[in-house]
């Protein structure tokens with residue numbers, strides 16, 4: 001499989017919680033909403049027709065408020081929760097058709113998970129916690145231990161191998177959680193609000209650590225968060241969830257510039273657009289730098305441009321390919337940059 | 350007679366008068382109508398006075414006994430071979446520990462208490478207690494009591510822990526077991542002995558062995574079930590997500606994390622075995638209990654007191670050692 005191919009595909013997924021989900025399933029119809037369904041049937045419509053493709057090597061972020069169904073959705077991927085209806089495919093293989101042994105194998109080899117409350121084994125040392133996935137596979141030898149030590153060192157926990165989780169701070173415990181997931185060497189990493197329990201500073205450093213790891217590892221990461229800033233920082237593909245349905249999904253820059261619903265518009269009101277928007281997202285395509293006063297890299301944020309060209313209000317810049325600085329992919333006017341900073345008018349009601 | 354009219358009204362006087370019982374109530378003899386104040390409750394005996402065809406309470410208890418005696422051979426033929434190993438184990442342990450010279454066994458027990466508790470204080474309590482028991486010549490009785498407790502506790506753990514695990518895995522099984530455990534725990538200890546006396550020979554060790562085990566197994570079952578159910582749900586979800594099998598989860602996560610609770614159950618089980626082994630001297634369990642019984646039966650106050658004090662010493666030893674072991678496990682689980 002190549003980077004960018006579809007790794008996990010979720011199709012027409014529904015999840016109903018309640019005493020008898022099967023019996024109320026046929027009362028579902030297109031566009032039904034969670035509250036109405038609750039009133040009519042007394043059941044919780046936790047996931048309402050979810051369709052998402054998660055691509056190899058990308059970070060897919062699922063964002064939504066509390067109760068929007070994020071945890072329910074991510075737990076369908078490794079079938080910690082059984083759906084009411086719908087499909088989940090991993091590498092084209094139907095996860096829901098797997099028998100118990102195949103499912104266990106998937107959890108041991110193909111998908112690892114990081115939890116909001118860390119969920120470390122309190123009676124085991126850091127090293128013994130980290131080694132969980134190989135242990136489940138029956139690999140107990142030196143190789144597994146070396147692997148665990150390697151990842152512990154990689155997340156900055158060298159020398160802590162023999163500590164117990166209760167002796168570590170929250171941030172360090174989650175580093176153990178991350179090392180435990182990495183030691184499984186699975187392609188897919190599921191992260192359910194993995195950084196939500198941490199202090200803001202530690203949280204930022206964990207996000208940076210994750211991005212740094214991802215540059216080398218190119219895992220397929222499914223990251224759950226209720227925090228828009230975190231979502232925008234990490235996401236290659238952003239899925240916005242509300243009351244169990246997907247309001248909008250796509251490139252996060254695109255969602256910022258072209259919100260598809262009132263809900264999204266309200267959500268993005270208060271973010272710092274200069275720090276989040278990238279030049280690439282607002283440029284117009286072009287191939288030469290004729291008439292341009294400077295060349296800027298496509299992945300620079302607007303804030304960086306304004307900073308480095310202090311005071312300028314006019315002029316045209318050429319934009320270069322982030323992966324190949326010599327190649328021009330577009331151009332952007334300074335006034336476009338300023339215009340993009342203004343919050344868009346609400347278009348939807 | 351108070352309730353004759355009922356049977357007359359039902360047109361059953363015919364059936365009643367078939368044969369009048371040999372005993373008549375006083376009111377019946379005096380042929381007086383009882384006043385409302387004296388109206389007896391329509392119990393079996395009262396109704397029998399009105400209508401001889403109604404059985405009296407003692408007919409009823411006799412029928413119960415007959416019924417029990419009727420199924421006894423069948424029950425025995427199943428239970429006897431099943432429980433025979435218990436007799437062997439008790440006999441074996443009694444012989445082994447009593448035959449062993451005191452100068453080997455006592456140091457061994459002190460050493461064991463040191464290893465279990467990691468505490469010199471606890472070990473010295475054990476040492477002083479045994480020196481006292483040796484000194485007053487109650488050592489052999491104490492060893493008999495301890496042997497019985499040892500065998501019964503081992504069996505309680507061997508059966509109780511798996512039972513507790515099974516309960517933790519199935520709500521239905523738990524709901525079925527809880528009334529049984531409640532009953533075993535609330536029945537007065539003497540009541541255990543009654544069906545067992547009928548079922549087995551009074552000279553068989555398994556008689557008191559079973560009484561002790563039935564009584565003392567309850568806490569270890571309960572606390573194993575509770576301990577496993579209390580294991581953090583997030584932790585269980587995490588190990589499921591990493592693909593551990595049920596068996597791996599049980600032995601590597603649930604039992605280790607439930608261990609403090611299980612050990613608390615074992616401590617209670619030990620103490621309850623001790624309570625029951627004293628009472629079981631009524632059905633020929635050897636040990637300090639026989640001395641207490643002797644004190645009661647023959648009004649030998651001094652013997653009863655001293656034996657009682659010996660039991661207290663044993664209780665203290667068992668409690669201190671098992672609590673210290675529990676505390677140790679608790680600590681290693683938290684750090």
Ligand SMILES: Nc1ncnc2c1ncn2[C@@H]1O[C@H](COP(=O)(O)OP(=O)(O)OP(=O)(O)O)[C@@H](O)[C@H]1O
Nearest residue numbers: 017018044046065066067068069070071072073226
């Ligand atoms: N086991 C359950 N039984 C019944 N309802 C449930 C269950 N689990 C979740 N729900 C309901 O399903 C909906 C989605 O829950 P979910 O936990 O997936 O939300 P979430 O987005 O993860 O929220 P949070 O940010 O609070 O973690 C909620 O309305 C919740 O009340």
Ligand SMILES: [Mg+2]
Nearest residue numbers: 070071072193
């Ligand atoms: Mg959640």
